[in-house]
Amino acid sequence: MANRDEVECWLTDMDGVLVHENEALPGAAELIQQWRDTGTPFLVLTNNSIFTPRDLAARLRTSGLDVPEEAIWTSALATAAFCKSQMPGGSAFVIGEAGITTALHEAGFILTETNPDYVVVGETRNYSFEAITKAIRLIGQGARFIATNPDATGPSADGPLPATGAIAALITKATGREPYVVGKPNPMMFRSAMNKIGAHSENTGMIGDRMDTDIVAGIEAGLHTVLVLTGISDKSEIEKYPFRPNEVLHGVHELVVGEPLESDSI
Incomplete structure (x- = not known):
């Protein structure tokens, strides 16, 4: 789908697209309001599995964005949906925080250290050597x-922090087992998001700031892809990849009706 006019539903990344360091990016509030006013189905996606949608909705409100919690889809929710689809009423040993534990509970899972069906590794600021050892065993x-999610590091005021991907790699080294990763760039996360809002790939767009997660997963899921340059990607970054987004925008303000367009469409 090369024509934005055919998009009826939207998925959008959060950090680098709508907010940057807890400040709303230009046009983000207007775009969210435009979608709500027109009844356009949308979800805000994030690979962060620490927080619940309620937590993230509160965080976005402090940034000036009015996003209801039911319009937020996290890698934790996608992981819980995947586990439920594979083994309804199953059990899991979890390394993570409220985002993933709450999602699994709400999906009907039992959290246990005794003979679990799954070991689920999510993000936390308090990785425990004891818990990692238990997971390995x-x-x-x-x-x-x-x-x-596969993110090896996360941001902090003092610099990068080890994140889910780094801890999963440690467990892989110790066990010889690779994890199944549900979050971006696995298009599974987009498919579960579309299921939540009743969308189809033929009429859904994805807005992201990373070629290696948002855009590649959007392409593989068959979505209209929009790269914005307010996050980590720039035009020189695009040239490193063998695939291209459908559109490159300076920011989400260009998606607001009535705003002048500065996009490079392909």
Whole structure:
């Protein structure tokens, strides 16, 4: 789908697209309001599995964005949906925080350290050597290994922090088992998001700031892809990849009706 006019539903990344360091980016509030006023189905996506949608909705409100919690889709929710689809009423040993534990509970899972069906590794600021050791032993005993997202580091005021991907790599090294990663760039996350809002790939767009996660996953899911340059990507970054987004915009303000367009469409 090369024509934006055919898009009826939107998925959008959060950090680098709508907000940057807890400040709303230009046009973000107007775009969210435009979608709400027109009844356009949308979801705000994030690979962060620490927070619940309620937490993230509150964070966005402090940034000046009015996004209802039901319009937020996290890698934790996508992971819980995947696990439920594979093994309804299953059990899991979890390394993570409220985002993933709440999502799994609401999906009907039992959290346990005894013979779990899954070991699920998510993001936390308090990785425990004891919990990592337990995960390694449970996987060795046959538990299936799941990671909410592949991000190796996360940001902090003092510099990068080890994140889900780094801890999953440690467990892989110890067990020889690779995790199934549900979050971006796995298009599974987009498909579960579309299921939530009743959307179809033929009429859904994805807005992101990263070629290696948002755009590649959007392409693989068959979506109209829009790269914005307010995050980590710039035009020179695009040339490194063998695939292209449908559109490149300076920011989401260009998607607001009535705003002048500065896009480079392909």
